[in-house]
Amino acid sequence: MAYDHEEQEQLASLSAWWKRYGNLTSWVLIVALAGYSGWAGWQYYQRTQSAQAGQLYDELQGAIAAKDAAKIQRAAADMQSRFGGTSYAQMSGLAAAKAAFDANDMKTAKAQLAWVAEHGSEEYKVIAKLRLAGVLLDEKAYDEALKALSGASVPQFAGAVADRKGDILVAQNKLAEARTAYLAAFGATDKNNPGRQLIQVKLEAIGGSVPEEKAKAAAAAA
Incomplete structure (x- = not known):
């Protein structure tokens, strides 16, 4: 109970x-x-x-x-x-x-x-913008090409974006702005990336240079 x-x-x-x-x-x-x-x-x-x-x-x-x-x-x-x-x-x-x-x-x-x-997504957007800017560059639609690159700010593509801007600015004969863009591209591109040397060639072709790199090379050789 x-x-x-x-x-x-x-x-x-x-x-x-x-x-x-x-x-x-x-x-x-x-x-x-x-x-x-x-x-x-x-x-x-x-x-x-x-x-x-x-x-x-x-x-x-x-x-x-x-x-x-x-x-x-x-x-x-x-x-x-x-x-x-x-x-x-x-x-x-x-x-x-x-x-x-x-x-x-x-x-x-x-x-x-x-x-x-x-x-x-952000990465695909930047790839598409880079390619679209390239097509517009070929068509000599320079202002549209620069506009296509707006907002392309993913860090790993910074070098490629600046390099493409440099190409467009060279086509517009805006060489001072192009040199600035190529310098930014050079600085944002990994040293082991083969494209970095091409950026330097393009920069030097329009009267630019990468003095900090040359200084380092001279110091290393001394």
Whole structure:
């Protein structure tokens, strides 16, 4: 009987607790379960999106190998409309732009690069802006080329961006500004990067120099 009495007291205590906190506990549990369900659903959605985007990217690569310009652009457009938030969409835009450039379709190349520059992650945006500026430079659209580079501020691309600015400024015969750009490019480019020597050659070709480097070389040789 003692056990039964103790059990009844526990049940009564639990009943009182439930009357006081049961509703709150239920809501907390519902929110927790809903949160987990939403997270699990999102993870599944992400995996599904990535798998489908990967298949479409393979199709685009096949079209590039076959040099099927229409299919390349169709696949890229499909990728951007259906999977615009994935890295596959950004890679597809760059690949489609390169294919269009190789086919001398500058209008399509610029459109694809502009899409990546607007919708891509920071790294892809800078790559797209660099390539777009290069196309515009070839077209002698110098002001547009410089504008295309605006906002391209990812540190690892600082040297490439400054180098491209230097090229555009040289084409505009703004040599003083070009020297400043090339000096910035030289300073931002890793010493082991082969492109650094080319930047120095371009700088010296327009009357510039890298005196700090020469001073160091002279000191080392002494």
